[in-house]
Amino acid sequence: xxxxxxxxxxxxxxxxxxxxxxxxxxxxxxxxxxxxxxFRRRQTDxxxxxxxxxxxxxxxxxAEQEAFRRGVEGFTKPVVHQGRxxxxxxxxxxxxxxxxxxxxxxxxxxxxxxxxxxxxxxxLGRVLAARRSSYRTSATEVSGPGGAPMQVADASARxxxxxxxxxxxxxxxxxxxxxxxxxA
Numbered sequence: 001x002x003x004x005x006x007x008x009x010x011x012x013x014x015x016x017x018x019x020x021x022x023x024x025x026x027x028x029x030x031x032x033x034x035x036x037x038x039f040r041r042r043q044t045d046x047x048x049x050x051x052x053x054x055x056x057x058x059x060x061x062x063a064e065q066e067a068f069r070r071g072v073e074g075f076t077k078p079v080v081h082q083g084r085x086x087x088x089x090x091x092x093x094x095x096x097x098x099x100x101x102x103x104x105x106x107x108x109x110x111x112x113x114x115x116x117x118x119x120x121x122x123x124l125g126r127v128l129a130a131r132r133s134s135y136r137t138s139a140t141e142v143s144g145p146g147g148a149p150m151q152v153a154d155a156s157a158r159x160x161x162x163x164x165x166x167x168x169x170x171x172x173x174x175x176x177x178x179x180x181x182x183x184a
Contacts, residue, residue: 011048014038015055022059064127071124078113087111 014031021027028035042049069075079086088111089101104112128135 010037011041011051015051018052018055019058020062022056022063064130067120067123068127070120071127072119074117074119076115076117079116086114088114 010031010033014027014033017027017030018024024038025035028038038052042052088104090104091099091101093099106112125135
């Protein structure tokens with residue numbers, strides 16, 4: 001919620017923010033304008049409504065480009081092992097022939113983290129699904145008897161099937177807990 005009254009004309013700042021990041025509340029906060037003010041203006045001002053739609057599309061295009069970049073080109077992130085950042089090291093041998101490793105430092109004397117390139121398959125899949133119907137799935141695949149796929153079309157049927165699977169697993173677990181010799 002804005003902490004100051006909006007400038008006389010908050011629209012340019014709002015639209016510029018929306019182009020950068022298509023999140024309405026963020027654009028409102030940066031332009032220091034109430035969300036309700038934006039929506040009222042959008043309903044009553046056709047020119048603003050068109051500019052709003054264009055800014056939103058530009059922001060979504062920008063987000064889509066970034067998702068595609070992360071899926072195709074990837075991005076780097078530090079390697080973490082057991083909760084700690086791993087740093088680049090170099091092998092050194094002392095005068096006695098003993099080897100040891102020292103952490104490499106950058107120009108400012110800071111340790112240099114080991115980086116790995118990561119790709120976001122999920123983001124790339126979502127970008128493709130938004131553009132090509134062949135990448136969309138309309139049903140969820142659930143393993144049926146013998147591991148065969150079973151198509152479940154809607155959420156209520158899926159929930160019922162999951163409940164049935166959980167009940168069958170519980171019944172098998174209880175049956176396995178019974179000592180087979182006590183039944184003889």
